[in-house]
Every structure is written in C-alpha cells, then in structure tokens.
Amino acid sequence: AQKITQTQPGMFVQEKEAVTLDCTYDTSDQSYGLFWYKQPSSGEMIFLIYQGSYDEQNATEGRYSLNFQKARKSANLVISASQLGDSAMYFCAMREPLYGGSQGNLIFGKGTKLSVKP
Amino acid sequence: DSGVTQTPKHLITATGQRVTLRCSPRSGDLSVYWYQQSLDQGLQFLIQYYNGEERAKGNILERFSAQQFPDLHSELNLSSLELGDSALYFCASSVDLRQGAGEQFFGPGTRLTVL
Numbered sequence: 001a002q003k004i005t006q007t008q009p010g011m012f013v014q015e016k017e018a019v020t021l022d023c024t025y026d027t028s029d030q031s032y033g034l035f036w037y038k039q040p041s042s043g044e045m046i047f048l049i050y051q052g053s054y055d056e057q058n059a060t061e062g063r064y065s066l067n068f069q070k071a072r073k074s075a076n077l078v079i080s081a082s083q084l085g086d087s088a089m090y091f092c093a094m095r096e097p098l099y100g101g102s103q104g105n106l107i108f109g110k111g112t113k114l115s116v117k118p
Numbered sequence: 119d120s121g122v123t124q125t126p127k128h129l130i131t132a133t134g135q136r137v138t139l140r141c142s143p144r145s146g147d148l149s150v151y152w153y154q155q156s157l158d159q160g161l162q163f164l165i166q167y168y169n170g171e172e173r174a175k176g177n178i179l180e181r182f183s184a185q186q187f188p189d190l191h192s193e194l195n196l197s198s199l200e201l202g203d204s205a206l207y208f209c210a211s212s213v214d215l216r217q218g219a220g221e222q223f224f225g226p227g228t229r230l231t232v233l
Contacts, residue, residue, distance in 0.1 A: 035221065043206060045224035047120075091161065096174075104212070105151055105174055106222060108161040 002027045004094050006109035013082045014117050020067070021077040021112045023092030029053075033095040034075040035106065036066065040088040048090075051075055079114075087116045121145065124209050124225035132233055136197040139228045141209030143190055149173075149212045150192040151222060152184055156205040167192055199232045206230075 003026040013019035025034065036048040051059045051066045059066040067076040079086055090113075093106040121144035131137055143150050152164040154177075163176035167186035178184075181199075186192040196203060206229050210222040 037224070043229070044120075044226045045208060045210075047221050047223060050221055093161075096163075104149070105163040105166055105176060106153075106161075106210075107163065110160050 002029075002032075002094055002096060002107055004092050004107055004109035006092055006112050008112045009110075010113045010115070012115050012117060013079075013086075015084060016081055018078060018080045019082055019114065021079070021090050021092075021114065023075045023077065023109060025073050025075060025092075025094050027073075027094065029097050032097070034066070034068070035093040035095070036064070036075075036077045037091045037093060037108075038086075038088045039091065039111070045091075049077070082116045084116050084118060087114060089113050120223040120225065122209060122211050122223050122225035124207075124228050126228060127226065128229050128231075130231045130233065131199060133199055133201060135199050135232075136195065137199065137230065139194040139196070139207055139209075139230075141192045141194070141211075141225055143192070143209075143211030144223055147211035147213055147223075148190065150186055150190070151210040151212070152178075152192070152194050153208040153210065153224075154205045155208065155227075156202075159205075161208075164194070196230070201232050204230055204232045 005024045032053045034051045038046045049061045063080045065078045089111045091111045092109045123142045125140045148169045151166045155161045164178040166174040184194045206227045208227045209225045212222045
C-alpha cells in the first residue's frame, strides 16, 4: 500500500530564510505523482507544486521547489525567502494509481505546521 | 480562488440527523473527489465520481453516500450522524488523469459540527 510520511510535526523558520519540509513516500508503482498542499488557519487547501515520477527535473513554482530524490523516495518541499504568510500546515500527498479500485485519489501525510518568525 | 465551490461553509446539527453537502467543480473538470479531515484520522479519501459515475471508494461509511449530477455538481449525504462525524469535508476536482498531471483543486470545505 502507498504511504506518505511527514516526520516533522512542527517547524520554525525566521522570516526571509529558506526552509525544507520533509516528505518520504512508499510505493511499488513506477508511475506516480507527488503533491504539496498548504492549509492556512482559514482551512482551505491550496495546491502548491507537483512532481511526476518520470520528471527528470525538480519541480519549481515561484518560491517553492520540490527536492525529488527518487532512489531515496523523498520529495521535500523547499520554501525560499520565507514570508509571514507562509505560516500554515503543509501536506505532502501521493496520487493513487489508476487501477485496483483507485482512480487517482490522493493519500496525505499527517502534515507539518510551519511557523514563520518575524 | 480554486474555482471549486462548496456549500454550506458551516453546518451544525444534532446526532441522528441527516445533512447534504454540495460541491460544484471547476469548469471543465469531470472528476470530483470527497475528502474528510478530522483531528484523529487526518485527511482521508471518501469517494470519487467521474462524469456522473462512481469511480472509487475510500474509507467511506455506509451511512454516507454521494452522487454526481448531469451538470457535474456533486452532493455528499451524511445520515444517522454521530459525534465522530464532526470534521472538515472537502470536495476537490481535477481534469481527466489521462490528459494531465491530475492536480486536484480543493474547495473551501464544509465544517460539520455534530452536537
């Protein structure tokens, strides 16, 4: 079964510094997708970044980048130049395959609460 | 704004009651997913519909059901409610996975409180 592990319940970072949020995954599939979502205190889930298992380059979206290490099965999120508005819960997720009773639904890690200090 | 709408935003009801949560996907998205977020279980997949048909089921209780209508909006029905059903319920939509990466865009959620 697929599994996502986020080992950091909480993280602190100083404003304007970079921070790395850890995510490891477990799957026996060769084709898979990895996602990061941000959930501010208001509750909505905001899509940040996507990495496909066959993508040769690490995904980047503005200040977000995904450090994808396939052999280690890790997909860490790097946020550069942290801002106070980055304070939120961050969830790593993996897309279930398109067979075996699943149709691409996401499985989530338990999340990391990031607090940005001024 | 993700383009996915959910109503109501908040719902307070009593044990044993039945409620309906509504979701409208992004324009053009055929897939709708329902997720439940609770303190003890985290974010869990409940059920998926694609173009009106049920495609996949996750940890959905028998007391819960869903459907997707011809205009692609979806409803999640929760019946015989228990205290433990209190949670944030999300709807998400995506394009056909065979045509894209399958990013799922989430609605703002419905916060259900069962008293």
